[in-house]
Amino acid sequence: MGEILDYKNGEQTLEAYVALPAGSERRPCVLICHQWAGTSDFERARAEDLARLGYVGIAIDAYGKGQRGTIATDNSALMNPCMEDRAMLRRRLLAGVEAAKAHPRVDPQRIAAMGYCFGGLCALDIARSGTADVRGVVSFHGLFAAPATGPQAPIKSKVMIHHGWDDPLAPPADVVAVAKEMTEAQADWQLHAYGHAMHAFTSPGANAPDRGLQYNENAARRSWASTLAFFEEVLA
Numbered sequence: 001m002g003e004i005l006d007y008k009n010g011e012q013t014l015e016a017y018v019a020l021p022a023g024s025e026r027r028p029c030v031l032i033c034h035q036w037a038g039t040s041d042f043e044r045a046r047a048e049d050l051a052r053l054g055y056v057g058i059a060i061d062a063y064g065k066g067q068r069g070t071i072a073t074d075n076s077a078l079m080n081p082c083m084e085d086r087a088m089l090r091r092r093l094l095a096g097v098e099a100a101k102a103h104p105r106v107d108p109q110r111i112a113a114m115g116y117c118f119g120g121l122c123a124l125d126i127a128r129s130g131t132a133d134v135r136g137v138v139s140f141h142g143l144f145a146a147p148a149t150g151p152q153a154p155i156k157s158k159v160m161i162h163h164g165w166d167d168p169l170a171p172p173a174d175v176v177a178v179a180k181e182m183t184e185a186q187a188d189w190q191l192h193a194y195g196h197a198m199h200a201f202t203s204p205g206a207n208a209p210d211r212g213l214q215y216n217e218n219a220a221r222r223s224w225a226s227t228l229a230f231f232e233e234v235l236a
Contacts (some may be wrong), residue, residue: 002047005058006065007099009092014061016099017044019051026107028235029056029100031134033093033115033122036075038068042116042203055231056106060096062089062122079118086125086147093126097133110235113157114138114227116202120161121145124178127157127187136160136234138227141199144170144178155187160230162223164197168212192226194219 002019017039021027030050032043039059047057063078082089101108111134115123120142127137128146130153138160146152159182163175175193182189194216200206201216202223208214 002044002051002057005099005103007095009095012092013065014063014092014095014099015039015065016061016096017047017059018103019044019047019057020105021051021054021056024105026105027054027056028110028231029058029103029106029112030231030235031096031100031111031113031126032057032059033113033119033126034059034062035116036079036118037070037073038063038075038078040068040070043119046114053228055235056100056103058096058100058103058106060093060099062092062118082118083145087149089122090125090129090147090149093122094129094131097126097131101133108133110135112136112138112231112234114140115142116140117142117200124159124161127155127159128152128185130154130156132156136230138162138230140202140223141167141197142170144174146177146181152181152185155182155185155189157187158230158234159187159189160227161189161191162219162227163191163193164199164201164216164219165193165195166197166212167199167201169199192223194222 043059050057120139136158197219
């Protein structure tokens with residue numbers, strides 16, 4: 001069972017879920033950025049999965065303590081302010097990075113981040129911040145729209161993107177655009193595109209192909225396996 005960690009972004013309180021591996025020594029850390037509903041059992045389960053593998057898993061918060069929706073409802077009122085003010089979103093995400101660095105079980109030199117859907121965009125925005133505190137980021141069926149926050153600084157984090165080719169929320173033009181963006185920012189990037197996979201391909205409960213949402217067991221399994229190999233590389 002994990003623990004709750006409150007942390008600050010200025011005057012705002014944010015709430016993380018921390019899953020710890022066995023032992024007492026400092027360990028590498030993976031931050032989990034949440035989907036559009038906010039931190040849920042899904043993100044907490046990923047944190048626990050990572051803890052069993054020896055990482056400190058921390059599900060960070062982009063909305064604020066107590067600001068949560070549900071996967072089955074419209075969470076636009078929570079997500080849209082973050083999409084409309086990406087500088088604000090970046091500050092909240094980097095507050096999560098700082099909270100992780102300060103945790104007594106985290107090796108502050110070995111931090112990575114990952115996220116699903118909206119959280120995939122958040123993981124990419126951590127990289128786009130130019131921080132050197134996060135060694136690598138992984139986006140699962142994320143959104144790709146670049147923030148309008150001025151010139152892009154060189155990206156220091158290694159970047160892995162998992163994309164369902166039939167995802168209507170990220171059509172091929174967006175895939176080409178994010179590849180161009182990563183290249184121009186001098187990122188060490190890779191993109192895995194899965195044929196016949198839609199949005200939310202890692203979510204077992206996703207079953208609305210008419211809306212472009214569909215679980216894909218092969219894409220889910222392959223993307224997780226390559227992500228674990230990526231973490232072994234960047235957090236070595």
